[in-house]
Amino acid sequence: MLRQLRRxxxxxxxxxQSSIAALPIKQVAALGETLLDFTDAADLAAWLAAQDVP
Structure with missing residues (x-):
C-alpha cells in the first residue's frame, strides 16, 4: 500500500506511514480503492483524518 501511495x-x-500500518485490514482495503482518486498528499491527510487512526 505504501508503494502505491508513494507512486x-x-x-x-x-x-x-505509522497511521497506515495501524489500520485494520478492512480500512487498508478501503484505502487501496480510495487512493486511486488522490491527487496529492493533502488527499491522504484528509482521508486519514476522517478515519479513527492513531
Missing part, C-alpha cells in the same frame, strides 16, 4: 502522491510522512 500516486509522492513522499509520505513517517507519521502517515
Amino acid at each position: 500516486r502522491i509522492g513522499l509520505i510522512s513517517k507519521a502517515q
Whole structure:
C-alpha cells in the first residue's frame, strides 16, 4: 500500500506511514480503492483524518 501511495502522491510522512500500518485490514482495503482518486498528499491527510487512526 505504501508503494502505491508513494507512486500516486509522492513522499509520505513517517507519521502517515505509522497511521497506515495501524489500520485494520478492512480500512487498508478501503484505502487501496480510495487512493486511486488522490491527487496529492493533502488527499491522504484528509482521508486519514476522517478515519479513527492513531
